[in-house]
Amino acid sequence: MSVQLSFPSNALFVGHKNPDTDCTCSAIAAANLWGGTPIVQGELNPETEFVLKQFNVEKPAFEDNFAGKDVVVVDHNQTTQSAASVVEANILSIIDHHAVQDNFFFQKGPIHIDMRTVASCCTIIADYYADMNVEISAQMAGVMLGGILSDTLGLTVPHTTDIDREVAAKLAKIAGVEDVEAFAQEMLIAKSDLSKYTAAEILNLDYKDFIFGDIKIGFGVCESLLIDKVIAKHDEISAAMQENKKNGYEAIFFAYVDLTTNNSVVIGADDADFTVLEKAFGISKGDLGVSLEGKISRKNDFIPPVSAYFNN
Amino acid sequence: MSVQLSFPSNALFVGHKNPDTDCTCSAIAAANLWGGTPIVQGELNPETEFVLKQFNVEKPAFEDNFAGKDVVVVDHNQTTQSAASVVEANILSIIDHHAVQDNFFFQKGPIHIDMRTVASCCTIIADYYADMNVEISAQMAGVMLGGILSDTLGLTVPHTTDIDREVAAKLAKIAGVEDVEAFAQEMLIAKSDLSKYTAAEILNLDYKDFIFGDIKIGFGVCESLLIDKVIAKHDEISAAMQENKKNGYEAIFFAYVDLTTNNSVVIGADDADFTVLEKAFGISKGDLGVSLEGKISRKNDFIPPVSAYFNN
Structure with a gap:
């Protein structure tokens, strides 16, 4: 790819709110490649902390004031998934792998936007190292591998592409x-x-806002090998969802993702939300919520039917 | 770039309304690369006809009914620049080099989007041939060269990049x-x-709609070596702009671009439009309109200040 991307040295590489491993590691590896500062917009989750510790890589600085700053957006493309101040930022580029819905980062002039249908944003960043003939250090290979394994659940989710697999294999070798x-x-x-x-x-650990026209919804996901321990807190999680719904949400959804079986149960905050889920997925509610066999991806499995429901 | 793009053989490769040489040649070359059918949404202009005739390449078919069809969007990214039916299309990918404003082609799930800050969409398409190791025929090299030379006015406009130049040189060699x-x-x-x-x-030959929030504007451009012959029709062009304004437009603008000097004069349909131009560009109106020295690009020179004006 004959792109010759460069950014000013004061550029911030910014992942989404409620940072996960892929957005954090994308920001770190991109800032390392192009120069600049990786940023997180919140506390790291225990998986990300584990990955950074494993490869002895520093946590990115926290920042949520982007007004007037040069920003490269990684692993998201909607202003609603960043601090409000991001609309006052100077967006230099967007590198991502999510669907474009409302509230895209609009710009006054043309910028470089690279959205690919791979399973991890780190796969895309690693590809830029290759395109630019920049050697990948063991540390950077480790964090990018972490990002890919996180978003693909160890290369097992169905939307994992051959490119994700090839890149992960290459990075694993470099990272040892x-x-x-x-x-x-x-x-x-x-x-x-x-x-x-x-x-x-x-509820908030991996939670994202989505805007469909005038409608705002919240969608949290919890992926766990011990999902029963999370489901044991169902009443408290439901209560927290109902509390969240007061903040101008049309609906709040949450997915219990069982990583031992790769099945999910999606729940709503109240009866109205459950009705939305039943209509969006064409599945009746069970004891807990709407059961989705073999479906675990918010981006590929959960949001498209919900988006179709609200946009129709 | 480790993208392995493929599209179904019934895919339509679609440039914007009021087709120009870059969008038409992008559609032709992309359809040739990936398989599928190039489409134009209107009559070809005399420049595009010249290029296709020169390399003995067939005119793309006309189509403006995209409902339910598989569509790859080239050289634009806003639904307002396609037939209304495009919102009912199945958008497979967007390959473009314009700014993302409102009315982007939103999707239900992730798709491949490639927006680069090069001066021509054909530069990007040519890069895919290289990435995919597909030999470029003399015909396809000719049409892509035509697209690049059209959008860069023979590689002379200031936003022409080294990449456009390199790709054009390579294509010229292949095209003879x-x-x-x-x-x-x-x-x-x-x-x-x-x-x-x-x-x-x-007025309509190279005319595009832009939507800023609830505001719709129209912006036509005429680039000519004989701009005085066009300016001689100023009164009739003004009358046509005023007529257009009745179709729900907040403003209509038109640029006389003098290709012998690379200067432009931008006009409005009425006093209100001229006031917008004066404020957007910070320049007082002259006899004809707002004179912009050395500025000739709608995408890079004209739209960003107008967009900033309406978005503030």
Whole structure:
């Protein structure tokens, strides 16, 4: 690809709110490649902390004031998934792998936008190292591998592409990770340790806002090897969702994702939300919520039917 | 770039309404690369006809009913620049080099979007041939060269990048165009022959709608080596603009671009439009309109200040 991207040295590389491993590692690896500062907009989750510790990489600085700053957006493309001040930023570029819905980062002039249908934003960043013939250090290979394994649940989710797999294999070699499956399992174990979180914190750990026209919805996801321990807090999580709904939300959804079976149960905050889910997925509610077999991806499995429902 | 793009064989490759050489040639070259059908949404201008004739390439079919069809969007990214039915299309990918404003082609799920800050969409398409190791025929090299020379006015506009230049040189060699400058001049002469057009047709020849929030504006451009012949029709063009304004437009603008000096004069349909231009560009109106020295690009020079004005 004959792109010759460069950014000013004061550029901030910014992942989405409620940072996950892919957005955090994308920001770190991109800032390392182009120069500039990686930024997170919140507390790291235990999986991301595990990955950074593993490869001895520093946590990015926290920042949520982007007014007037040069910003490269990674792993998201909607202003609603960043601090409000991001609309006052000077957006230099967007590198992402999500669908474009409302509230895209609009610009006054043309900028470089690269959205690919791979499973991890780190796959795209790693490809820029290759295109630009920049050697990848063991540390950077480790964090990008972490991002890919996180978003693909160890290369197992159905939307994992051959490109994600090839890039992960290459990065694992450079990072000195001999047993990728075992490393991915360690990441899942770290991610599944939610003992220190309250129900409200679990709801917000991987939570995103989506805007469809005038409608705002919230969609949280919890992926765990020990999902039953999370489901044990169902009443408190429901209460936290109902509390959230007061903040101008049309609906709040939350998915219990069982990483041992790759099945999910999606719940709503109240009866109205459950009706939306039943109509969007064409599935009746069970005891807990709408059961989706083999579906675990918010981006590919959960949001498209919900988006179609609200946009029709 | 490790993208492995493929599209179904019934895919339509669609440029914007009021087709120009870059969008038409992008659609042709992309359809040739990936398989599928190139589409135009209107009559070709004399420059595009010249280029296709030169390389003995067939005109794309006309189509403006995209409902339910598989569509790859080239050289634009806003639904307002396609037929209304495009919102009912299945958008497979967007390959473009314009700013993202309102009315982007939103999707239900992730798709491949490639927006680069090069001066021509054909530059991007040519890069895919290279990435995919597909040999470029003399015909396809010719049409892509035509697209690049058209959008860069023979590689002379300031936003022409080194990448556009490199790709154009490579394509010229394959196409057997020995004197690129002379060929670009022939294109400009073909483009400047507007003798068969009425004032209303000249206004619409390279005309685009832009939506800023609830505001719709129209912006036509006429680039010519013989701009005085166009300016001679100023009263009729003004009348056509005022007529257009009745169709729900907040403002209508039109740029007389003098290709012999690379200067422009931007006019409005009425006093209110001229006031917008004066405020957007910070320049007082002259006899004809707002004079912009060395500025000739709608995408890079004209729209950003107008967009900033309406978005503030």
